[in-house]
Amino acid sequence: xxxxxFELESGQQRRVSKAQExxxxxxxxxxxxxxxxxxxxxxxxxxxGFLRGHGTxxxxxxxxxxxxxxxxxxxxxxxxxxxxxKYNPETGDVVVGRITEVAPKxxxxxxxxxxxxxxxxxxxxxxxxxxxxxxxxxxxxxxxLYEENxxxxxxxxxxxxxxxxxxxxxxxxxxxxxxxxxVTVAPYLIKRLKQHFHHLKQxxxxxxxxxxxxxxxxxxxxxxxxxxxxxxxxLSNDHGSEMSSKRSTTxxxxxxxDGKRDLSDDDKVRDSIxxxxxxxxxxxxxxxxxxxxxxxxxxxESIIDTYEVSLSWxxxxxxxxxxxxxxxxxxxxxxxxxxxxxxx
Amino acid sequence: MEFxxxxxxxxxxRRPHEMRxxxxxVGVVAKADGSALFEMGNTKVIAAVYGPHEVQIHxxxxxxxxxxxxxxxxxAFSTGERRRRGKSDRRAMELSLVxxxxxxxxxxxHLMPRSQIDIFVQVLQADGGTRAACINxxxxxxxxxxxxxxxxxxxxxxxxxxxxxxxxLNYIEDSGGGPDLTVGIxxxxxxxxxxxxxxxxxxxxxxxxxxxAMEGSKAIAEYMRQMLLENTQKLAFARGTLKR
Numbered sequence: 001x002x003x004x005x006f007e008l009e010s011g012q013q014r015r016v017s018k019a020q021e022x023x024x025x026x027x028x029x030x031x032x033x034x035x036x037x038x039x040x041x042x043x044x045x046x047x048x049g050f051l052r053g054h055g056t057x058x059x060x061x062x063x064x065x066x067x068x069x070x071x072x073x074x075x076x077x078x079x080x081x082x083x084x085x086k087y088n089p090e091t092g093d094v095v096v097g098r099i100t101e102v103a104p105k106x107x108x109x110x111x112x113x114x115x116x117x118x119x120x121x122x123x124x125x126x127x128x129x130x131x132x133x134x135x136x137x138x139x140x141x142x143x144x145l146y147e148e149n150x151x152x153x154x155x156x157x158x159x160x161x162x163x164x165x166x167x168x169x170x171x172x173x174x175x176x177x178x179x180x181x182x183v184t185v186a187p188y189l190i191k192r193l194k195q196h197f198h199h200l201k202q203x204x205x206x207x208x209x210x211x212x213x214x215x216x217x218x219x220x221x222x223x224x225x226x227x228x229x230x231x232x233x234x235l236s237n238d239h240g241s242e243m244s245s246k247r248s249t250t251x252x253x254x255x256x257x258d259g260k261r262d263l264s265d266d267d268k269v270r271d272s273i274x275x276x277x278x279x280x281x282x283x284x285x286x287x288x289x290x291x292x293x294x295x296x297x298x299x300x301e302s303i304i305d306t307y308e309v310s311l312s313w314x315x316x317x318x319x320x321x322x323x324x325x326x327x328x329x330x331x332x333x334x335x336x337x338x339x340x341x342x343x344x
Numbered sequence: 345m346e347f348x349x350x351x352x353x354x355x356x357x358r359r360p361h362e363m364r365x366x367x368x369x370v371g372v373v374a375k376a377d378g379s380a381l382f383e384m385g386n387t388k389v390i391a392a393v394y395g396p397h398e399v400q401i402h403x404x405x406x407x408x409x410x411x412x413x414x415x416x417x418x419x420a421f422s423t424g425e426r427r428r429r430g431k432s433d434r435r436a437m438e439l440s441l442v443x444x445x446x447x448x449x450x451x452x453x454h455l456m457p458r459s460q461i462d463i464f465v466q467v468l469q470a471d472g473g474t475r476a477a478c479i480n481x482x483x484x485x486x487x488x489x490x491x492x493x494x495x496x497x498x499x500x501x502x503x504x505x506x507x508x509x510x511x512x513l514n515y516i517e518d519s520g521g522g523p524d525l526t527v528g529i530x531x532x533x534x535x536x537x538x539x540x541x542x543x544x545x546x547x548x549x550x551x552x553x554x555x556x557a558m559e560g561s562k563a564i565a566e567y568m569r570q571m572l573l574e575n576t577q578k579l580a581f582a583r584g585t586l587k588r
Binding site: 002003004020023024026035037038039040055057059064066067068069070082083084085086100108110114115116162163164188189294295296297337 | 371374377378395396397398407452456457458459487488489490491492493494495496530531532533569572573575576577578579580581582583584
């Protein structure tokens with residue numbers, strides 16, 4: 001178990017090992033050769049030929065693994081996929097990142113990858129939504145759009161040979177993220193699915209599962225942005241609608257004529273986020289942390305399930321990160337998998 | 345001083361070709377991308393790997409390969425007498441360089457251009473053979489971080505006292521004044537990445553001691569492989585598949 005600060009007593013350790021054993025058995029008979037270490041030989045049919053993929057190397061005619069992981073075979077392509085590696089970007093992935101640097105005509109964004117991603121000035125929507133050529137004035141006003149340490153959501157536009165990554169926020173659903181919590185998990189726990197932006201109606205919370213392992217949980221942004229620049233009273237109306245649908249302004253925060261944010265608007269937004277909403281956000285964030293520490297897959301249903309279970313067991317939000325809750329979650333997951341096995 | 349009793353037992357009761365008890369754990373530092381705890385008898389070392397990530401000092405960026413940085417330090421409480429050592433301690437600088445060179449030879453740096461890999465090794469308890477334990481711990485931490493390597497780097501120390509080659513010296517034997525040889529090998533590829541020795545040895549004895557150290561390394565390699573495999577399996581089984 002990684003990432004949570006507690007020591008397990010012997011009794012708890014036994015329960016965890018037992019649950020992990022059950023998870024292993026529920027997986028069924030996995031071919032032993034599927035797991036390899038660094039330097040292990042991978043079985044290939046040399047006559048039929050093979051294509052060397054990622055995570056492998058050819059030494060003296062033998063195919064050796066260069067990482068510890070699982071062997072994947074697609075027709076003749078043999079590759080080894082490590083589990084806990086850095087984020088491996090693909091075009092079209094939705095990622096959540098943090099701005100690390102404002103450079104000439106681009107921002108550098110930390111997306112848990114080998115190199116910082118680049119967000120070009122030409123790849124963002126200008127405030128007002130007009131399409132025009134970026135001028136020198138735009139370049140000087142870059143900080144009014146995104147500053148260092150801002151958190152943004154974006155999509156991977158392209159990858160380059162040297163491994164550098166280009167992002168874009170050319171859609172209303174991407175842009176600066178506010179009023180929420182960022183939880184970092186290992187990228188292999190988040191699967192690439194159709195939807196990465198989720199609005200949890202029952203809790204009134206926005207959830208973004210970035211493919212790079214950055215999970216963003218926040219108060220619904222509707223109540224923040226559009227109402228801040230229009231009418232603050234619209235807060236209650238905007239609850240329960242999809243994040244992307246009703247947006248009339250762009251996601252650049254209310255950048256007014258002089259380019260500075262109005263601080264009183266921020267205060268209004270913060271007051272509108274009630275204590276119950278904050279608690280729900282914290283509970284969801286802790287659910288994500290627990291799933292990540294236990295190495296379980298993170299997707300909307302599993303997060304909601306952990307959330308509901310924590311409510312039904314009357315666990316306080318802070319107790320979710322304690323040993324007892326985590327062990328119970330692992331045991332619960334082991335039971336689920338066992339039942340699935342029996343059902344099949 | 346007598347390092348081997350007439351019955352052939354060393355000071356801690358081992359035979360000359362016997363290694364100390366090994367213990368390794370992966371994933372001990374939560375924030376690190378990869379980490380490992382390696383124990384050889386009473387020598388305990390913790391290694392943490394961060395990376396590959398963006399190069400911090402832009403001028404040091406290499407356009408075609410990854411930059412590998414290594415920092416070795418000893419905790420103040422690691423030796424018998426509590427002693428606070430600075431980072432620029434000469435021995436620490438030498439060991440940092442040695443560990444970096446040994447591991448850099450194994451990492452496939454050309455697969456990660458313009459990035460940086462940081463390896464931090466700290467000795468928690470020192471009882472001889474810290475160099476070897478550090479390399480072993482760092483190797484496991486790199487494997488845990490999913491950084492592609494040619495092969496694991498496995499290291500072991502051997503010496504020569506009372507006319508007998510001894511495997512895996514502890515602190516008392518180390519300070520006995522005899523030669524102390526540390527070897528770091530790629531077990532699968534059968535190549536040597538590190539070879540260091542203090543004091544003097546004649547060539548035929550050198551061969552004996554070197555062979556002994558290499559055999560010890562191969563045994564450690566088996567253990568490391570087993571621990572890494574268990575860890576990979578545990579992670580894979582926990583993750584399972586998406587369908588619920």
